[in-house]
Amino acid sequence: MGSSHHLLVFLMFLHYAVGFTNNCVKILPDSSSSIVVEVGKNFTATCHLLEGCAYTSDDIEWRLGNDSIAKQSYHRINETSVSVTINISSDMNAWLKCTAPKESLSYKPKIIYGIFLRAGYPPLKPKNLSCIAVQEDKDISPNLNCSWDPGSRNPLIDTTYTVYANVPGTVLTHKADCKQHLARFCVVNLETFPIHMVLKVWVEVKNALGSERSELQSDSTYFVKPNPPLNVQVLTEDKFPTSLMVTWKHPIDRTILKLSYAIRYRKVTSNVWIEVPESFTRGYIESFRLQSLEPYTQYVVQMRCIGESNSSYWSNWSPSVTESTTEAKPASAPDLWRIIQPTSNSRNVTLIWKAPVKANGKIRFYNLSINQNNEKFESHNITADNLSQMYSMELPAGKMASIEITAYNSAGESPKATLSIPRSDKEFPGVKDMSWSVRDEKLQVKWTAVLPLPHPLKLSEYLLEWVKIPQSVHQKELPAGWQRVPKNVTVTTLNADLEKFKRYNISVYPIYKYQSGHVWHFQPGRPVTRPAYVQQGPPKEGPTVTVTKSKKNSAELTWEEIPLDSQQGFIIHYTIFYAIGNTKQWKSETVGPNVHSYVLTDLASETDYVVYVMASTEAGSVKGTDCTFKTMKYGDGEVEVIVVVVCLSFLFLTVFIIMICLRKREVIKKLLWPQVPDPSDSSIAHWSPDFPIKADLPKEDVSVVEVDVFDGKSLCEEDKGVLPLKKDKYLSEEHSSGIGGSSCMSSPRHSVSDSDEGDSGQTTSSTVQYSTVLGSGYKGQTPSHQPPAFARSESTQPLLDCEEHPDHLNESQSRSSYFRRGRELEPGVLAPECDGGSLTFCPVQEEEPSPVAEEPPASALCYMPQKSGYRPQ
Numbered sequence: 001m002g003s004s005h006h007l008l009v010f011l012m013f014l015h016y017a018v019g020f021t022n023n024c025v026k027i028l029p030d031s032s033s034s035i036v037v038e039v040g041k042n043f044t045a046t047c048h049l050l051e052g053c054a055y056t057s058d059d060i061e062w063r064l065g066n067d068s069i070a071k072q073s074y075h076r077i078n079e080t081s082v083s084v085t086i087n088i089s090s091d092m093n094a095w096l097k098c099t100a101p102k103e104s105l106s107y108k109p110k111i112i113y114g115i116f117l118r119a120g121y122p123p124l125k126p127k128n129l130s131c132i133a134v135q136e137d138k139d140i141s142p143n144l145n146c147s148w149d150p151g152s153r154n155p156l157i158d159t160t161y162t163v164y165a166n167v168p169g170t171v172l173t174h175k176a177d178c179k180q181h182l183a184r185f186c187v188v189n190l191e192t193f194p195i196h197m198v199l200k201v202w203v204e205v206k207n208a209l210g211s212e213r214s215e216l217q218s219d220s221t222y223f224v225k226p227n228p229p230l231n232v233q234v235l236t237e238d239k240f241p242t243s244l245m246v247t248w249k250h251p252i253d254r255t256i257l258k259l260s261y262a263i264r265y266r267k268v269t270s271n272v273w274i275e276v277p278e279s280f281t282r283g284y285i286e287s288f289r290l291q292s293l294e295p296y297t298q299y300v301v302q303m304r305c306i307g308e309s310n311s312s313y314w315s316n317w318s319p320s321v322t323e324s325t326t327e328a329k330p331a332s333a334p335d336l337w338r339i340i341q342p343t344s345n346s347r348n349v350t351l352i353w354k355a356p357v358k359a360n361g362k363i364r365f366y367n368l369s370i371n372q373n374n375e376k377f378e379s380h381n382i383t384a385d386n387l388s389q390m391y392s393m394e395l396p397a398g399k400m401a402s403i404e405i406t407a408y409n410s411a412g413e414s415p416k417a418t419l420s421i422p423r424s425d426k427e428f429p430g431v432k433d434m435s436w437s438v439r440d441e442k443l444q445v446k447w448t449a450v451l452p453l454p455h456p457l458k459l460s461e462y463l464l465e466w467v468k469i470p471q472s473v474h475q476k477e478l479p480a481g482w483q484r485v486p487k488n489v490t491v492t493t494l495n496a497d498l499e500k501f502k503r504y505n506i507s508v509y510p511i512y513k514y515q516s517g518h519v520w521h522f523q524p525g526r527p528v529t530r531p532a533y534v535q536q537g538p539p540k541e542g543p544t545v546t547v548t549k550s551k552k553n554s555a556e557l558t559w560e561e562i563p564l565d566s567q568q569g570f571i572i573h574y575t576i577f578y579a580i581g582n583t584k585q586w587k588s589e590t591v592g593p594n595v596h597s598y599v600l601t602d603l604a605s606e607t608d609y610v611v612y613v614m615a616s617t618e619a620g621s622v623k624g625t626d627c628t629f630k631t632m633k634y635g636d637g638e639v640e641v642i643v644v645v646v647c648l649s650f651l652f653l654t655v656f657i658i659m660i661c662l663r664k665r666e667v668i669k670k671l672l673w674p675q676v677p678d679p680s681d682s683s684i685a686h687w688s689p690d691f692p693i694k695a696d697l698p699k700e701d702v703s704v705v706e707v708d709v710f711d712g713k714s715l716c717e718e719d720k721g722v723l724p725l726k727k728d729k730y731l732s733e734e735h736s737s738g739i740g741g742s743s744c745m746s747s748p749r750h751s752v753s754d755s756d757e758g759d760s761g762q763t764t765s766s767t768v769q770y771s772t773v774l775g776s777g778y779k780g781q782t783p784s785h786q787p788p789a790f791a792r793s794e795s796t797q798p799l800l801d802c803e804e805h806p807d808h809l810n811e812s813q814s815r816s817s818y819f820r821r822g823r824e825l826e827p828g829v830l831a832p833e834c835d836g837g838s839l840t841f842c843p844v845q846e847e848e849p850s851p852v853a854e855e856p857p858a859s860a861l862c863y864m865p866q867k868s869g870y871r872p873q
Contacts, residue, residue, distance in 0.1 A: 024049060024050040024051075024052065024053030024054075024055070024111060025047060025048070025049055025050065025053070025055075025060075025098055025100060025111045025112070025113045026047075026048050026050065026113055027045055027046065027047055027048075027096070027098050027113050027114065027115050028045070028046045028048060029045065029115075030115060031115060033116075034115075034116040034117070034118045035115055035116065035117055035118065036118045036119075036120055036157055036208040036209060037088045037092075037117055037118065037119055037120075038088060038119075038120065038121065038122065038209050039088050039089060039090045039092075039119050039120065039121055039156070040087075040088065040089075041087075041088055042085050042086065042087055042088070043085070043086055043087075043088055043117070044083055044084070044085045045062075045083065045084055045096055045098075045115065046077065046081055046082070046083040047060050047062070047081065047082050047083070047084075047098035047113070048080060048081045049080040049081070049100070050080075053080070053100075053111075055100040055111065056079055056080070057076050057077070057078065057079050057080055057081060057082045058076075059100040060074075060082040060098060060099070060100050061098075061099050061100070062074065062082075062084040062096070062097070062098060063096075063097045063099065064086065064092075064094055064095075064096055064097075065094035065095060069084055069086065073085055073086060082098075084096075088117070088119050089119065090119055090156065091119070092117060092119045093117065093118055093119060094116075094117060095114045095115070095116050095117075096114060096115050096116075096117055097112055097113065097114035098112070098113050098114065099111065099112045099113075100112075118157060119156060120155055120156040120157030120207065120208065120209055121153055121154070121155045121156055121157075121209065122155070122207065122209035122210035123155055123159050123205040123206065123207050123209075123210060123211060123212050124150065124151035124153060124155075124205075124212060125151075125205075125212035125213070125214055126148035126149065126150055126151075126161075126203050126205060126212065126214040127148060127149040127151070127214070128147075128148055128149045129146065129147075129148045129201070129202075129203055129214045129215070129216050130146065130147055130148070130216070130312075131144045131145065131146040131147075131165075131201050131216065131223050132144070132145050132223060132224075132225050132313055133145070133190075133193055133220075133223045133224050133225070134224075134225050135224070135225065135226045135227045135251065135252055135257075135315075138252060138253060138256075139193075139256065140193040140195065140224055140256065140257070141193065142189060142190045142191055142192055142193045143187050143188075143189055143190070144165055144187065144188050144189075144190055144201065144223065145185065145187050146163050146185060146186055146187070146188065146201060146203065147184060147185035147186075148184065148185070148203055148214060149184070150182050150183065150184060150205070154182065155182075155207055155209075157207050157208055157209070158207060158208070159181075159182070159205060159206065159207040160177070160178075160205065160206050160207070161177075161178035161180075161183040161186065161203060161204070161205050162175060162176070162177050162178065162203070162204045162205075162206075163175070163176045163178065163186045163188045163201070163202075163203050164188075164201070164202050164203075164204065165188050165190060165199065165200065165201045165202075166199075166200055167194050167197055167198065167199060167200070168198055168200050168217070174188050174189060174190055174191070175188070176188040176189070186203070188201075193220065194220050195220060195221075195256060196219075196220065196221070197219075197220050198217065198218070198219060198220070199217070199218065199219070199220045199222075199223060200215065200216070200217040201215065201216045201217070201223075202214060202215030202216065203215075218312075219309075221257060221307045221309065221311055222307075222311060222312050223312070223313075224257055224307055224311065224313065225313035225314075225315060226251055226252055226257060226259060226305055226306070226307065226313075226315045227251040227252070227315055227316075228251065228303065228304055228305065228315045228316050228317060228318040229248035229249065229250070229251055229261060229303045229304070229305055229315075229318055230248065230249040230250070230251050231247075231248060231249045232246070232247070232248045232301070232302075232303050232318045232319070232321055233246070233247045233248070233321065234246050234299070234301045234321045234322075234323040235247070235323070236323060236324065236325060236326055237326070238326055240326075241295035241296070241325050241326040241327060241328040241360070241411075242291065242292060242293045242294065242295060242325060242328070243289055243290060243291045243292075243293060243325070244265075244289070244290045244293060244299060244301070244323055244325060245287065245288075245289050245290075246263060246287065246288050246289070246290060246301055246303070247286060247287045248261070248286055248287075248303055248318075249286060250284075250286070250305075251305065251315070254284060257307050258284065258307065258308040258309065259284075259305040259306065259307060259308060260278065260281065260282045260283065260305065260306055260307075260308045261281045261282075261285070261288075261303055261304070261305050262275060262276070262278055262281060262303065262304050262305070262306070262314070263275070263276040263281060263288055263290070263301065263302075263303050264276070264301070264302050264303075264317075265290060265299050265300060265301045265302075266299065266300050267294075267297060267298065267299060267300075268297075268298040268299070268300060268322065269298075276288065276290070282308070293325050294325065294358075294360070295325050295326065295327055295328035295360040295361065295411075296324065296325060296326065296327045296328065296359070296360050296361040296362070296409075297324060297325050298322055298323070298324040299322070299323060299324070299325070300320045300321070300322050301320070301321045301322075301323070302317040302318050302319075302320055302321070303317070303318045304316065304317050304318065327360060327361030327362070327409055327410050327411045328360040328361065328411050328412075329360060329361075329409070329411045329412035329413065329414070330356045330358060330359050330360050330361070330363070330407050330408075330409060330412070330413070330414030330415070331356070331358035331360055331414075332356040332357050332358040332359075332414065332415065333356060333405075333406075333407070333414055333415040333416055333417035334353045334354060334355060334356050334366065334405050334406075334407050334414065334417045335353055335354040335355075335356075335357070335417065335482075335484070336351070336352075336353045336403065336405050336417040336418075336419045337351075337352050337353065337419070337463070337465070337480075337482050338350065338351050338352070338403070338419060338421060339352065339467075339479055339480055340421070342397070342424075345396070345397065346394050346395065346396050346397060347394070347395045347396070347397055347424070348392065348394060349392070349393050349394070349395045349401070349421060350390055350391070350392045350479065351368070351390060351391040351392070351393070351403060351405075352389060352390045352479070352480065353366070353389050353390075353405055353417070354389065355384070355389075355407065356407050356414050359407065359409065359414075360409065360411065361409035361410055361411055362384075362409055362410070363384040363407045363408065363409050364383075364384060364408050364409055364410065365381050365382060365383050365384055365407075365408055366381070366382045366384060366389070366405055366406065366407055366408070367379065367380070367381055367382075367405065367406045367408070367413075368380045368381075368382055368391055368403070368404075368405050369403070369404040369405070370393065370401060370402075370403055371401065371402045371403075371404075372395065372399050372400070372401045373399045373400060373401075384407075390479075395421060397423065397424040398423055398424070399423065400420065400421060400422050400423050400426070401420070401421045402418065402419075402420055402421075402521070403418065403419045403420075403421065404416050404417070404418050405417050418521065418522055419522060419523075419524075420521050420522060420523040421523075422523060427525065427526045428454075428457060428510070428512050428523060428524075428525040428526065429450045429454070429510075429525055429526060430450065430508070430509070430510060430525045430526035430527055430528050431447040431448060431449060431450060431462075431508050431510055431525075431528050432447065432448040432449075432450065432528075433446075433447060433448040434446070434447040434448075434508050434528040434530055435447070435530070436506055436530055436532045438534060438535070439493065441534060441535065442493045442494060442534070443466075443493065443494045443498060443504075443506065443532055443534055444491065444492070444493045444494075445464055445491070445492060445493075445494065445506060445508065446490065446491045447462075447490055447508050447528065448490065449490060449510070450510060450525070453512075456514050456515070457512040457513075457514055458512065458513050458514065459487045459510060459511075459512060459513075460487060460511045460512060460513040460522060461484050461485065461486060461487050461511045462484070462485050462486075462487065462489065462490075462508060462509065462510055462511065463482055463483070463484050463485075463508075463509040463511055463524065464482060464483050464484075464485065464492065464494060464506070464507070464508055464509075465480055465481070465482045465506070465507040465508075465509065465527070466480065466481050466482070466494060466496060466498065466504045466505070466506050466507075467479065467480045467481075467504060467505045467507075468499070468502055468503070468504055469502075469503045469504065469505055469531070469564055470563075470564055470565055481496050483495055483496070484511075494506075498534040499534075500534060500535040500537070501533070501535065501536065501537045501568035501569070502533070502534075502565075502568075503531055503532070503533060503564055503567070504531070504532050504533070504534075505529050505530070505531055505532075506529065506530050506531075506532045507527040507528065507529040507530075508527065508528050509524040509525060509527050510524070510525040511523070511524050511525070512524070512525055531570075533568075533569055533570070536568060536569030536570065536617050536618055536619045537568040537569055537617070537619045537620065538568065538569070538617060538619050538620030538621060538622050539562055539566055539567050539568055539569070539571070539615050539617060539621075539622040540566040540567075540568060540622070541562060541566050541622060541624075542562075542612070542613065542614060542615055542622045542623045542624030542625065543559035543560065543561075543562060543574065543613040543615055543624040544559060544560060544624055544625050544627075545557050545558070545559040545576075545611060545612060545613045545624055545625070545627045546558055546559070546627060547611070547627060547629040548597075550629050550630065550631055550632060551631065551632055551635060551636060552603075552605045552606075552631060552632045552633070552634060552635035552636075552638075553601065553602060553603050553604075553605060553631065553635065554599055554600060554601045554602075554603060554631075555599070555600045555603060555609070555611075555629055555631065556597065556598075556599045556600075557576065557597060557598050557599070557600065557611060557613070557627075558596060558597040559574075559596055559597075559613050559624070560596065561596060562615055567615075567617070568617065568619075569617030569618060569619055570593070570617060570618070571593040571615055571616070571617060572593055572616055572617060572618060573590050573591065573592060573593055573616055574590070574591050574592075574593070574595065574613050574614065574615055574616070575588055575589070575590050575591075575613070575614040575616065575621070576588060576589045576590075576591065576598055576600070576611065576612075576613050576614075577611065577612055577613075577614065578600060578609055578610065578611040578612075579609065579610055580604070580607060580608065580609060580610075581607075581608035581609060581610050581628065582608075584610075603631050604631065605631050605632065605633055605634075605635075606630070606631060606632065606633040607630065607631050608628060608629075608630050609628065609629055609630070609631070610626055610627070610628050611626070611627050611628075611629070612624045612625060612626045612627065
């Protein structure tokens with residue numbers, strides 16, 4: 001690509017430089033190739049018209065590439081010469097052309113001449129020249145590797161780099177050409193490395209705009225880079241737990257190169273190297289003891305070497321070697337702490353501890369001593385286990401305890417750690433204004449110290465405790481973490497990897513110390529605790545809402561608090577969303593984080609609603625489950641009012657009916673219970689035609705009707721036939737009471753009332769015969785010439801005692817109030833029906849008996865007892 005480009009440029013140059021046969025112009029300076037010009041400097045060219053040319057200097061025009069150059073850059077020298085001055089830029093790689101077109105001489109050919117300009121920079125002087133001859137096996141390599149910094153500027157034009165090396169005073173010079181553009185390194189072969197001789201090395205850089213040179217001259221050992229020490233080993237020493245022995249072998253013979261060594265080491269758990277001063281390892285040595293190390297600690301050791309005199313290059317570091325120091329007695333006490341959980345009448349104390357920071361070995365076991373009120377002393381040897389370093393005990397609220405713990409390894413015991421647990425009512429004061437914040441995904445805790453301190457307390461340090469809520473159920477996991485900070489610190493960052501979205505209780509305890517005798521006692525003050533999150537997120541789940549009470553226009557909602565493990569942050573508020581089941585037009589109410597019940601109001605009656613509760617933290621919100629409910633049709637008290645109104649109405653109606661009944665009780669009695677006269681009180685039982693009714697007898701209740709004995713319209717046909725017989729029979733009878741006398745009928749007959757009720761089949765041998773007086777005088781009327789007759793009526797009622805025994809008549813009359821008065825009959829009205837030969841009479845008005853007997857015309861008086869159930873027509 002580069003050769004074809006140069007060829008094209010050369011052909012164009014020949015075309016413009018030679019021109020046509022009649023060309024009469026030339027540019028100075030002129031070149032058969034491109035002209036290299038330096039970027040940033042001015043370049044001047046002159047266009048000269050040859051003798052015999054038809055043009056003048058006024059006809060000359062300068063062009064750079066295809067662009068015309070402004071006339072201000074021209075300088076007219078004479079009639080045949082014009083110069084131009086231009087400033088060179090980094091992108092100016094083009095033809096500078098001189099032309100002479102003249103419109104007035106259009107018949108003459110156009111003349112043109114040009115030169116090609118190439119912009120570039122002169123070379124920079126190489127910097128930081130260095131040359132290295134590495135060790136090969138047991139000798140030094142003859143290849144000298146040189147490198148330098150060519151600078152950051154691109155020269156834009158061809159530039160060459162050449163490295164030279166020789167031993168001053170000799171004719172032989174070794175040379176190496178570097179073929180790279182902007183070369184940075186090159187290798188020159190010395191054939192044999194000049195040991196213990198002076199060596200001169202230089203690098204030369206050239207291009208069309210200039211050249212630069214850098215050189216280096218020194219003893220040949222200056223250029224040598226040896227190999228690392230061989231067979232490096234680290235050995236432990238049983239009686240020296242704080243030291244390690246390092247041994248190695250020389251990588252090259254001292255006759256060729258005399259070396260000095262460097263040693264560095266670090267802990268396995270650290271990235272910080274510690275180097276042994278060179279003055280400690282200078283000399284032809286092959287071992288060194290590292291001291292002041294920590295017991296029972298693993299170390300990594302490396303070595304390197306360098307020429308002892310006027311040398312510049314260290315060898316590479318040797319491969320790492322790891323070894324551990326031996327055990328020593330623990331240099332620090334265990335870190336003892338406690339967690340107190342009050343119970344009803346005691347305290348549950350959990351003692352927890354960490355291994356000593358400077359354990360200096362593997363802890364085998366702990367010795368735990370507990371002294372309660374100088375009354376009870378306990379000592380326990382507890383096997384060391386990093387996952388379960390704890391001990392639980394019960395401590396009464398009114399007692400104090402002093403705890404001591406000592407750690408043991410194979411080399412001995414540690415110092416004691418002590419802790420005092422006071423009585424419940426003897427707590428020392430705590431810190432003030434405790435707060436926390438998150439910095440770089442860590443919790444930063446800040447507090448204010450308590451000043452002044454009560455005598456004789458002295459502040460020893462602060463202890464920060466963190467407990468995950470809810471606590472892990474893993475039995476081997478420590479229930480809390482803690483760290484101690486100096487007493488002059490009131491702001492610190494917890495050095496714990498706290499879990500995201502988990503709640504922790506952060507507590508700050510001031511640790512006081514006081515002296516009792518010659519012993520210092522350490523006792524924590526009252527803690528100040530705050531919940532905290534290192535990072536919050538939206539809750540894992542939303543609240544489950546339930547409707548505990550639904551009314552006509554309101555509903556009471558309750559929901560449980562989200563479990564702490566699912567909250568993932570502090571709940572800042574709850575939002576209640578509710579809507580009518582089908583519309584989904586949501587309304588909302590917002591309540592505080594401590595509210596877990598709410599009453600929705602202004603609801604429609606007898607309507608289905610959907611409700612859910614959304615829980616929100618500062619990182620987001622989560623919707624709970626939906627709950628549906630229906631409001632009631634009636635509100636509180638409405639049903640009761642309706643029931644009371646109905647009951648009162650019923651009560652008033654009942655009272656009204658009762659009052660009506662009481663007011664009309666006689667009518668109701670007559671309707672429900674008709675009056676039946678007592679036959680035992682009737683005077684007919686003692687009456688006969690020969691013996692009229694005694695004046696002292698009480699008035700009989702009789703039904704009086706006027707009956708035409710021989711009125712065929714009022715009697716049934718059957719009765720008409722038997723009536724004369726009955727009359728004759730009655731006339732022929734002797735006087736008879738019909739009750740207990742011999743004049744009673746020999747055979748039972750149907751009673752009138754029995755015929756009315758249809759009980760004609762009910763006849764007995766004990767039928768009682770009642771008499772009716774016929775043909776007696778009525779109201780002063782003259783009786784007919786027919787003799788009086790008896791009309792008998794039969795009753796199935798048994799005879800009363802007064803009828804069996806007339807002597808008891810007066811006694812029976814005293815009980816006449818037991819019977820009721822018979823109903824009155826209207827005179828002269830017969831019943832519309834006859835049944836079984838019995839006569840039925842319609843009721844007539846009862847009239848007062850006249851003192852003078854009157855004989856009714858063609859009629860008779862009839863006495864007939866009323867029987868229960870008889871209904872007058």
